[in-house]
Amino acid sequence: MPETTTTAQDEVVQICQDLIRIDTSNFGDGSGPGEAEAAAYVVQSLREVGLEPQTFESDPGRVSVVVRIPGADRERGALCIHGHLDVVPANAADWSVDPFSGELRDGCVWGRGAVDMKDMDAMILACVRELARTGTVPPRDLVIVFFADEEAGGRKGSHFLVEQHPEVFDGVTEAISEVGGYSVTVTDRDGSERRTYLLQTAEKGISWLRLTAHGRAGHGSVPNDENAIVRLAEAISRIAAHTWPREFIPSVRTLLEGLGELTGTSWSDEDLEDLLDHLRGAQGFVRGTLQDTSNVTMLDAGYKHNVIPQHASANVDCRFLPGHEEQLLATIAELAGEHVSVEVLHRDIALDAPFEGDLVEAMVAALRTEDPDAVVLPYCLSGGTDNKALSLLGVTGYGFAPLRLPADLDFAPMFHGVDERVPVDALQFGARVLGRLIATC
Known part of the structure; x- marks a missing residue:
């Protein structure tokens, strides 16, 4: 019988559980366990498939991991796919489960980092492992990074690498990371439910x-x-x-116009309530981008x-x-x-990238291959990501951690919240979409 190859979809859930079980709480004051144990897990996972990553330690225990995968066209600008290994602290007494158990319950993986962002870390790691196992050569160079310290501003992670080791990002022109590509279910003008994926093109400073x-x-x-x-x-x-x-930057204006067209909802710059209600739990992120806060x-x-x-x-x-x-x-x-x-x-700094170009088209196509009726709209993140640091090197960054979510899951409020969890089938969906993007972008 022919040997079967383990796919990203096969192992993404286990990887996510494993990462959640490694406590990488970042208290922002230099205390906490750091990322060294999680970084060692990533390094071992990459070495198992024949890759040889580099590690960079800014302070004792504050470790980032980097591996470059050569592409078919070495002259093209490289794509950086990055995540962060640290998480915000969790008070176990407030949770329904041990926040560092990675427990499977009700079809979800539970734990601190399940949505921010060990789910995406698991997708990245699973897809890279499948790429290496199959010997697939991506269209262009990929620079895969697992950063330390994002939850405290990245000074010991992304900013450290950008300032002290910029050679890691030689040739990188674009990047993708967290807090984008997830779905919200809205009711369209015909009364049908439509999954709408929010692709993050901007960030507040x-x-x-x-x-x-x-x-x-x-x-x-x-x-x-x-x-x-x-x-x-x-x-x-x-x-x-x-x-x-209020001031509506281009990504926000495009989101509001697209949502209004999809739902048939009339709105004005002064009255957005009916329109934003269509976004359900995600409206908090959008409300935070209508003005400074x-x-x-x-x-x-x-x-x-x-x-x-x-x-x-x-x-x-x-x-x-x-x-x-x-x-x-x-x-x-x-x-x-x-x-x-x-x-x-x-x-x-604040960021604002265009909702157009080859990479955006590839992200949209990867989503629609798995979810043909998907609507994709841009949005601005009220928080920030490590794309801020990469932008100092001229890298254009997007948020794309693809998840097809159930309509009744109040997803966005789980960022830094209690009982953080991600559906198993959403993780598997994300692994398929991210794998397709890597193979085609």
């Missing part, structure tokens, strides 16, 4: 700020009209009450019950549209007021 209010220290029993905590609270209230003006995420003040502190601080997560960074920082400084200083802890 990041500005993580620390506000520090300055005041006069004193005894808790004595009136104090220079209380730093009060000044901080007033600044936070002003920022929270601020209405950021600012959210207070951390507070730090005081050291004893009866002591008024001299300083109080808060961390604010700001995300800005392309071209808005200076305007956002000026607005925050004005809202913070004269007694509150503003410090930028981390910043990264």
Whole structure:
């Protein structure tokens, strides 16, 4: 009997489970287990099929993995396919399952990273292993990267590689990674349900700020009209009450127009509610791209019950549209007021790529081969990915982690959420689509 070859679809679920079971929590402060164990798993998986990856360690335990696969046309621009191995922390007490169990339940793989982004890591690894086993030569060079530290801004991962080892990306012109290519089910103008895949073409920029209010220290029993905590609270209230003006960048405008045409929903720039309702759980991501945003995420003040502190601080997560960074920082400084200083802890750029070209056409074709009735629309991600770092080398990046999802799965809110999970058949679908893209792009 002829020998059968294990396909990406055959092993993608097991790989996803294995990766979830390796705790790579990134607390953002240098603590946590790091990515070394997960990187070793990736390296061994690649070596099993005859590939010899490189590893890059920015700090002890902070390991990224790279392997280049030569293509048929070495003169063409290479494609970088990348994921990140770290995850945000998870409080097990909040979950229905152990967040690092990789448990199979109700047709899904459960665990931290199931959607962000060990599902895509598993697809990439499974597809590369199938490529190597079969001896398939891709149309152009592929640079496969598993980064460290994306969840803390990529300083020890993608930015480290771009700044310290740019030769890794020699010849790379385009890239694909997370948070795009997944489906939402909408009701079209004829009353039929249509899967619509959101292909990520843009990202908002990041500005993580620390506000520090300055005041006069004193005894808790004595009136104090220079209380730093009060000044901080007033600044936070002003920022929270601020209405950021709307601006629809091209990817957002194209999404809204396409969704309106598909569903037959009338809308205006001022009234989007009926239109956005069609996106179900994914509408949160889209709402976050209609304007700049600012959210207070951390507070730090005081050291004893009866002591008024001299300083109080808060961390604010700001995300800005392309071209808005200076305007956002000026607005925050004005809202913070004269007694509150503003410090930028981390910043990264906004991205906006065209919804056209050979790579976009190949992604759309790969989806429609597996789901012929698929509608594909662009969208802007309210968060950020490692494509930001690659853009500094002139690489055009897209979000394409293809998943065909059930209509009733509230998928987008599971990013950084509780009970994160991905359907088994969605993983297998994604492996087929990604494999087809690699073979044709």
